[in-house]
Amino acid sequence: MKNKDSKDKYQTLVVQGTEYKTLFTRKYENRKKWVKPNEKEIISFIPGTIKKIFVKKGQNVKKDEPILILTAMKMDNTIYAPFDCTISEMTVNVGDILPKGHKMVILEN
Amino acid sequence: MPLKTKIQELQKKREEVQKGGGDKAIEKQQSMGKLTARERIVALVDDNSFHEYDLFVEHEARDFNMDKKVLHGDGVVIGTGEINDEPIAIFAQDFTVAGGSLGLMHARKITKIMDHALKMRVPLIGINDSGGARIQEGVNSLAGYGEIFFRNTLSSGVIPQISVILGPCAGGAVYSPALTDFVFVVDKISKMFITGPEVIKTVLGEEISMEDLGGARVHSETTGNAHFYAESEQECFSQIQKLLSFIPWNNEKKAPAIKPKLPKSEFNIEKIVPGDPHLPYDIRDVVKAIVDNSDFLEIQELWAQNMVIGFGRINGETCGFVCNQPLVLAGVLDVDSSDKAARFIRYCDAFNIPVVTLVDLPGYLPGIDQEHAGVIRHGAKILYAYSEATVPKLTVILRKAYGGGYIAMGSRHLRSDFVFAWPGAEIAVMGPEGAANIIFRKEISSAENPDEMRQIKVEEYKEKFANPYVAAAKGYVDSVIEPKETRKLLIHAIDVAKNKGVSGPRKKHGVPPF
Numbered sequence: 001m002k003n004k005d006s007k008d009k010y011q012t013l014v015v016q017g018t019e020y021k022t023l024f025t026r027k028y029e030n031r032k033k034w035v036k037p038n039e040k041e042i043i044s045f046i047p048g049t050i051k052k053i054f055v056k057k058g059q060n061v062k063k064d065e066p067i068l069i070l071t072a073m074k075m076d077n078t079i080y081a082p083f084d085c086t087i088s089e090m091t092v093n094v095g096d097i098l099p100k101g102h103k104m105v106i107l108e109n
Numbered sequence: 110m111p112l113k114t115k116i117q118e119l120q121k122k123r124e125e126v127q128k129g130g131g132d133k134a135i136e137k138q139q140s141m142g143k144l145t146a147r148e149r150i151v152a153l154v155d156d157n158s159f160h161e162y163d164l165f166v167e168h169e170a171r172d173f174n175m176d177k178k179v180l181h182g183d184g185v186v187i188g189t190g191e192i193n194d195e196p197i198a199i200f201a202q203d204f205t206v207a208g209g210s211l212g213l214m215h216a217r218k219i220t221k222i223m224d225h226a227l228k229m230r231v232p233l234i235g236i237n238d239s240g241g242a243r244i245q246e247g248v249n250s251l252a253g254y255g256e257i258f259f260r261n262t263l264s265s266g267v268i269p270q271i272s273v274i275l276g277p278c279a280g281g282a283v284y285s286p287a288l289t290d291f292v293f294v295v296d297k298i299s300k301m302f303i304t305g306p307e308v309i310k311t312v313l314g315e316e317i318s319m320e321d322l323g324g325a326r327v328h329s330e331t332t333g334n335a336h337f338y339a340e341s342e343q344e345c346f347s348q349i350q351k352l353l354s355f356i357p358w359n360n361e362k363k364a365p366a367i368k369p370k371l372p373k374s375e376f377n378i379e380k381i382v383p384g385d386p387h388l389p390y391d392i393r394d395v396v397k398a399i400v401d402n403s404d405f406l407e408i409q410e411l412w413a414q415n416m417v418i419g420f421g422r423i424n425g426e427t428c429g430f431v432c433n434q435p436l437v438l439a440g441v442l443d444v445d446s447s448d449k450a451a452r453f454i455r456y457c458d459a460f461n462i463p464v465v466t467l468v469d470l471p472g473y474l475p476g477i478d479q480e481h482a483g484v485i486r487h488g489a490k491i492l493y494a495y496s497e498a499t500v501p502k503l504t505v506i507l508r509k510a511y512g513g514g515y516i517a518m519g520s521r522h523l524r525s526d527f528v529f530a531w532p533g534a535e536i537a538v539m540g541p542e543g544a545a546n547i548i549f550r551k552e553i554s555s556a557e558n559p560d561e562m563r564q565i566k567v568e569e570y571k572e573k574f575a576n577p578y579v580a581a582a583k584g585y586v587d588s589v590i591e592p593k594e595t596r597k598l599l600i601h602a603i604d605v606a607k608n609k610g611v612s613g614p615r616k617k618h619g620v621p622p623f
Contacts (some may be wrong), residue, residue, distance in 0.1 A: 010389065013439045015471040016511070016543035019344075020439035025414055027331060027445075028438060034477040037174045047313045097314045 042079060042105040044098045048072025053094055059087050067105060085109055126181045127163050129204030138205050143276060143298060144342055146186045146201035148234055153188035153346045156449035161188040163218045165384050170212060172462040173245045180206050187222040190355050198226035201236035204276050209239035211537065212246040216253025223260040230359035232269040237286060238276030254281045256304040267461035271349060274299035275342060288333065290456055291352060294325035294335040295345050300327055333412040333445060355406055355427045357460050364427035364462055373403040378592045384533060386509050392432045397465060399596050401425065409449055416446035418453040424600040429457035432467035442514055443474035444487040450491035458498035463603055466519030471540060489622040495523040497619065501606030503599055506530040511539050521585045526609065527602040530577035531584045537563050541571040542612040
């Protein structure tokens with residue numbers, strides 16, 4: 001550990017109301033901030049490729065109607081509408097390769 | 110044919126096979142800064158102690174023109190030797206032969222030496238340097254891996270198993286090291302991953318180098334898969350020799366005791382820990398002030414640094430140290446540090462090594478990321494490991510021991526055999542600031558000057574509860590001791606505990622939270 005003698009690098013960590021002087025690890029500093037999930041966004045839950053899109057922007061869809069197929073790990077995953085809604089925006093096209101957590105569709109009630 | 114000619118024939122055969130993949134492949138191996146499989150074994154074991162088995166094994170593959178290929182030793186070297194004058198079993202994959210790929214006979218050689226190690230009750234060392242499964246051998250390769258994993262599990266807790274990653278180790282192959290006790294990696298040489306950069310690029314379109322995905326640094330610092338990090342193969346071999354000097358050869362033996370030595374005088378136990386509990390210090394200096402010759406072998410030095418684990422000797426006897434590190438993240442417990450400590454405690458328990466716990470922590474790390482990463486489940490591992498362990502358990506509370514952290518860190522309640530506390534120890538349900546805010550909420554909010562009142566109440570709480578005497582009054586702490594008495598009392602405790610015998614209810618095995 002190289003940071004042993006670097007007193008000026010001490011940060012403050014608060015645990016149960018008490019402040020402690022200490023060093024942070026890189027992993028702690030790079031931790032991801034939590035964001036509340038937005039139910040009006042359909043996010044890729046696995047990295048994959050868009051195989052088919054069933055709907056168009058502005059189209060009204062019923063709950064459980066298929067929206068698109070995301071192919072991942074040799075498996076076709078059909079994504080269905082979570083509730084009755086209007087397709088507000090399609091941010092993907094057929095053939096797109098997506099990472100996990102990519103915003104694919106935005107819905108409106 | 111006269112015997113002399115037959116001997117010459119043998120010598121010729123040996124020489125040929127020991128060349129592995131031949132001069133060109135050896136040259137390539139060296140150009141990558143790597144030693145060959147046999148050079149590695151020679152560098153690791155005691156001089157002239159290695160004896161190789163199964164030199165003349167040949168592969169059995171017939172499809173895809175494999176029957177026309179000669180693969181010397183089928184890409185792996187196995188045998189027995191000595192380290193520190195004691196026998197060990199070893200295998201080393203030979204990357205110069207078909208990229209060290211694992212086929213049926215290659216795997217059979219490995220499982221043969223694994224069976225041998227288990228039967229003889231000697232440590233097993235595996236040097237991994239392989240491109241992975243030999244695709245031409247199909248399901249036989251998979252069977253080979255499975256047979257290795259099964260034996261890793263069977264040997265776990267019986268003989269020490271050491272994995273040395275000196276090249277690629279990808280896909281299913283990574284699970285053998287993951288099942289062993291200690292994984293050694295070397296900068297720029299070790300690469301471990303389940304899916305490599307190529308696949309990640311195809312599937313995700315994300316580009317990452319092998320080094321950034323699964324290099325030695327990543328596994329030592331980020332994932333915690335590796336236990337020892339070295340800059341060179343030679344340094345790595347010295348680390349293995351040193352580790353083996355601390356641990357017993359099997360679960361029925363005690364670690365080799367050596368002539369006791371005093372800690373070095375530069376580590377003055379009375380001057381390391383600041384009186385102010387908010388200020389950091391390096392807990393390893395306290396360990397070095399306790400152990401023989403201040404010689405401490407730290408394990409997983411770069412990962413979850415808020416917890417320090419490793420081996421040191423007290424009066425010649427190996428002990429496993431589990432310590433909060435106030436220098437990093439105030440020494441809190443979190444997902445990674447719980448995992449780190451729990452596995453180490455189980456190792457010590459399996460191999461008859463007393464556990465010495467040095468406590469100084471404010472509690473668990475607060476954060477959404479921690480809660481969502483399962484700090485409940487991971488934190489429980491530490492409780493399980495301490496409660497389950499039947500080796501001597503000796504605990505010293507140096508400063509803070511608050512809340513759940515106090516219980517988890519080798520407390521009396523999890524059956525520590527000796528619990529010592531320094532006079533500056535604060536054993537309480539939480540820190541004075543937090544406690545005063547809750548207990549005296551009304552007084553503080555209704556006061557004319559709440560901040561002033563809070564300070565008064567914090568002081569009041571500190572005075573009454575932030576000390577070792579409340580716990581000592583209940584017998585949760587056996588003795589409140591001066592820091593300079595620590596080593597003397599630990600020696601005494603180890604001596605008293607040397608014939609410790611406890612037994613729990615009969616069961617097949619427990620169900621730990623992993």
